[in-house]
Amino acid sequence: MKIGSIELEGTPLFLAPMEDVTYKSFRHICKQNGVDVLYTEFVSSEALIRDVEKTRLKMELEDDDRPIAIQIYGYDIESMANAARIAEELQPDFIDINFGCPMKKIVKKGACSALLQDLPKMQQMAAEVVKSVSLPVTAKTRLGWDENNKVILEAAERLQDIGISALAIHGRTRSQLYTGDADWTMIGEVKNSPKIKIPIIGNGDINGPEKAAELLKQTGVDGLMIGRGAIGRPWIFNEIKHYLKTGEFLQPPTVAEIIAQIKDQLRVTADWKGNETTAILMMRRHFARYFPGIDNFRDHRIKMLQATQIEDLDKIMQDIVELYGDLRVDYTNVSLK
Incomplete structure (x- = not known):
């Protein structure tokens, strides 16, 4: 698959951006263990514009991080465009927009998964970010706001239309937070829609090689994103790669x-x-x-x-x-x- 000019072989594995987790040293250890694509922790567009030191530190990149995205989030379209320009100066390989975080303190301000209730604004925000930078722009989101409002296919079409280079989908609604099971059926529907041409990355409940292989076969997604499954088990990426290539399990670590x-x-x-x-x-x-x-x-x-x-x-x-x-x-x- 490709993200802009970035060529990724086979089924690339992505480390999901996670607050207070995907900082520099954890990215380092995951890279040692076979992850293909990394993200920073997500950063607030408003904090980025105000040059908050803690936010700047989240975006310190190392040569061995690459390819890596800086992920930004916010509720104001102009601020998001300005934040993307600032992030671009730090020379990531691409910019990612967080349309998926379900946390109440963020959603109540109208950011992240709150935008699943306002797809025209989501689309406009993404369009302005795409126009504001020369780097590829990707996005990460969820199936929808709740069980009765699963709008992911329309969201994917809208984001593709304005130039988003790839889309990662977490198989839960916002209302689920991280409870219940991730639903990969709709991820597969997006991937296999004749209207969708951009790469689709599946995310949610990948807890080992067999699960990864099962979900890949079920959906045909272009890439797999692992979040919580890598905490305390960063070698999961090598385990998955080995299993997908050989059908055999690596020995567990001592x-x-x-x-x-x-x-x-x-x-x-x-x-x-x-x-x-x-x-x-x-x-x-x-x-x-x-x-x-x-x-x-x-x-x-x-x-x-x-x-x-x-x-x-x-x-x-x-x-x-x-x-x-x-x-x-x-x-x-x-x-x-």
């Missing part, structure tokens, strides 16, 4: 191999933030998702989540390696909920 990845991610985070405690706090969401299903592991996890210094965390991780190092960790039945 505890020692996982600890090595955690240390790498922690090192990059600490170097970036320049503060051990801040780095550890940022990593806690990831610590909570590693090592599922290991007997008698709860106390070790608690110690990891309570540590505030890297020296202390290193000792905890060394103890874990000594106790469990050769044990392979099976993620097969891990829930994303």
Whole structure:
């Protein structure tokens, strides 16, 4: 598939943009594990225009990130166009518009998935962003506002008409938030509509290689996007690629191999933030998702989540390696909920 002039071979795998997750060090570790396309955390157009430092930091890009998109969101069309121009100056490979985030604090301002209730405004906003930059522009959205208003096919046609280069679709409505099961039937309907010519990327509930293969066969989408399934399991991208290519499963990683990845991610985070405690706090969401299903592991996890210094965390991780190092960790039945 292509996004503008970006050529992506086979079925490319995308790391979904996630607030407080897809920052620099997590992108680094996912890239090490086979992801093809990355996104920054989503950034507010209003904060970007005001040059808020925290927002700027979210858009710091590294050479090994590429290809990567800066994802922006907002409710005001002019602000979104201005934000896209500012983002373009940081030289991502493309700009992505967030039309999918369902969180109340954002939706109540009329941004993200709120625009699924106003498709003409969604289309106008996307059109102005496309006109404001020379980079390709993509979008990410949901099936619709609620069960009675699944407007994704019309939304896709409208966005294609004004020049959106690719569309990622999460298989839930806004009202579902992240509950229930993702519905890939409508994603397939969009992909296979004779009116749709742009690449369609499917997203939602991909929790392993078999699920990825099943959904790809069901829908024929051009790419697969993984979000929560990569937290605590960044090697999921290599697992999926290997399975799609060979039909065979990679061996699960050992505890020692996982600890090595955690240390790498922690090192990059600490170097970036320049503060051990801040780095550890940022990593806690990831610590909570590693090592599922290991007997008698709860106390070790608690110690990891309570540590505030890297020296202390290193000792905890060394103890874990000594106790469990050769044990392979099976993620097969891990829930994303």
